[in-house]
Amino acid sequence: MPTVMASCLGQRFFRRDPVTLAKALLGQRLVRVTPGPNGKRLAGLIVEVEAYLGLKDQAAHTFDGRRTPRNESMWQHGGLAYVYFTYGMHHCMNVVASVADDPVAVLIRALEPTEGLPQMRKRRKAARRDTDLCSGPAKLCQALAIDRKLDAHDLTAGRSLLIEHARKTSYPASQITRGPRVGVSYAKDWADKPLRFYLTHNPHVSKAR
DNA sequence: CCCGTGATTTAT
């Protein structure tokens, strides 16, 4: 029998609470198909994520009901991308979770690159080793050419930006390290909540700041 | 360690 084509994850997968989704995303494959005649397929396995819990979470862009042109996609149904621009030069990509009007999401923090490494190296000029290519939320957006044009993109449509079902079940807790999120010290009671998840000992996880 | 860079938020 021929090998089964890897399938693009559908709406059911994303319409869950962000902590469950965060853990389920570990080991799945983020795929970017770049546009144009020289378009390429770039991909990597998700190895590090953070959950953002919406209205109650002081680290979330939607804390206390904030709704602006920037974060509008977080207010939509699960399965969309939320891509934002920060620090004057960086993009970061989130996967919107749950249902419309529950503005929660999962930040993709690191990938283990698997396809299109030459193209990633071209975009990531400063990366010396393969473990520098996608080991941070803005690094992976640079490597995969993800920017605001992909904000609110439907990840379940199987075009341009999608997530493939590379792993049937979530990793056991014994293989996941759980700890505080990076760079949210301003978030008071929420700064230290253990909402960051990564594959233990995976060399592509972002370095501690 | 420090800086770039600019959209967004918060203060006045």
Add this chain to the structure above:
DNA sequence: TAAATCACGGGG
């Protein structure tokens, strides 16, 4: 309208 902030990366 001005100032501070920021889910970061790169260079020294």
